[in-house]
Amino acid sequence: MDRVDDLVIGTGQAGKPLAGALAESGRRVVVVEAHDRVGGTCVLTGCTPTKAMVASARVAHLARRAADYGVEIGDVSIDLGRVRERKRTVVDDFSSGSRRGLEKHDTLELVFGFARFTGERRVEVDLRAGGRRTLEAERVFVNTGTRNRVLPLDGLDAVPWLDNASIMELDEVPEHLIVLGGGFIGLEFGQMFRRFGAEVTIVEAAGRLVGREDPEVSEALRKMLDDDGIAIRLDSRAAAVTRHGAGVRLTVETEAGEASIAGSHLLMAVGRVPATEGLGTDAAGIERTDRGFIRVNERLETTAEGVWALGDVNGGPPFTHIAYDDFRIVQRNLLEAAAPFGSGPATRDDRLVPYTLFTDPQLGRIGLTETQAREAGHAVRIAHLPMTRVARAIETDETRGFMKAVVDGDTDRILGAAILGPEGGEVATILQLAMMGDLPWTRLRDTALSHPTWGESLNNLFTTLE
Incomplete structure (x- = not known):
């Protein structure tokens, strides 16, 4: 049996940076990855490859619309094999870079295999190369993510x-x-x-x-x-x-x-389901929710002492940036000297959760929806602006969608927003920063923003406040 300081199961957007931070602090770390490559769902089968292919699809769409802009290019054809190869190249670059980032640490060992708990902070790994290895650690961090949900359809x-x-x-x-x-x-x-x-x-x-x-x-x-x-x-x-x-x-x-x-x-x-099948959580005393996710508290600690769960597997918002924020929370609590924002306890309570749907146009979201704000008892005021009234949208001939912000009428603070339009995720990020800075909506209405940008449309959005 090998005894190590820290064991990280999974190299997703929480496990990988945490493993590196722990190794940098001088601890002996073993990272176990079930796939044959590093990066987790986001890099291998999620954000990175899908957004690479979305980019190809958008080029095809714009090419078909070329005549709308006075450009004649003829028929548009798709070579899906080349689209796939471009996607694979991007994924390989990201994954190999992530692997190099882990392997540069002298006190970190990367192991490829399938991990399962056999006791408290004890794990057996069925190695991809053959054989089995048993590891026991002072602390264990689970970052196994989720997998595709399959409907049990007849046939x-x-x-x-x-x-x-x-x-x-x-x-x-x-x-x-x-x-x-x-x-x-x-x-x-x-x-x-x-x-x-x-x-x-x-x-x-x-x-x-x-x-x-x-x-x-x-x-x-x-x-x-x-x-x-x-x-x-x-x-x-x-x-x-x-x-x-x-x-x-x-x-x-x-x-x-x-x-x-x-x-x-x-x-x-x-949808997605937690990747906990075969993980042996019961043997480690790790409780799971009714939906199979690993139960954690606000500091991402499981019900088993010395075991944390980070990323999608803990049932939190299923986004890469939230998994990375889970890493920040654990890093700050366990490695205070290395924390970028000072020492002290950190939790996932009250964090803002932005997300973007990468259709075209995008849907950028932050904070409460109008429905949620009304259910919570806020004195709701709504700002609403169709993209047909946004200068940048008119100039680029991309006027589908609208911008919507939810404001508390008693405090003048922004409660949330939905930006359905080109670069909707980027515009929603501006609103997120305003919410983090506790700015009233009037500051965005009255601030000089660069013209003509998508962000400038926030000036006009807030002039529509009901």
Whole structure:
């Protein structure tokens, strides 16, 4: 048995930087990674590859619109194999850079294999190279992330289907892609492959897309995708799937009865589940929630002494930047001298959670929705500006969407915002900083911002405050 100071399971956006910080402090660290590459979901099958392919899809979209700008370029064709190779190059660069960053530490050892707890802070690793290794650590940090959720559909075992990783390995554009799920993953891939030239149908069991958002946002996204030529089937619960020639036929249940959709490819995009299967959490005394996520407190400590869980596996907001913030919390609490913002206890309580849906245009979000603000009892005031009134949007001929901010009428503080428009995530970041600085909405209305930028539109947004 090998005894080490710290054991990190997973090299995602929390595990990797934490392992490096622990090694820098002089502790002996072992990092166990189940995949054959470093980087976690974000780098290998999530943010990095999908946004690389989204960029290719946007170029195709703009190329088809070239005549709108007075540019004649002829027919546009897609070489999906080249799109895939570009994506692979970006992923390989990110992953190899992350691996080099870990291996530069003298007191850190990177091990590739599958870890499972066999006792308190004791782990057995089935090595990818063969054999088994047992490790015991003073502290253990779990950063195993999530995996694709699979609906238990009748007939699924007998048909080919895709997940978020395998769909990016296609070398030909599907004739007709059926997307199960109207959340972030489904919408991003649906629009992407529509722009690559596929017929696309998105099937969602609920009555609207991205149900976490205000109905106004959900409807605007539905209309936007409909304008792009994507078929949207709401209130349609997938029930069964069968082979249909070389493709698939999906049976859905609706209020009007059963219906079927035939397509060439099926994408399963109905959410994510925690990657804890086979981890042996019970043996370590680690409690999990009803949904299978590792239960943690505000400092990300599990119910087992000396064990922390960081990133998506702990059931927090499922975003890369939140996983990295989990790293910051643990770093500050355990390595105070190395913390960038001084020493002292850090928790995940009350942190702002921004996120961006990378459709085109983007949906940038921060803080409370209007619905949440009203439910919380705030004296809600709304600022609303369609992108057709934004100078930069008119100049670039990208006027789909709107900007919406939620303000507390008693304090004049910004409670949240939804920016559905080009670079919506960037504009939402400006609002996040204003919220962090406790600025009243009037400061954004009355501040001179560079013209003509997307951010400048905040001046006009806040002149519409109801």
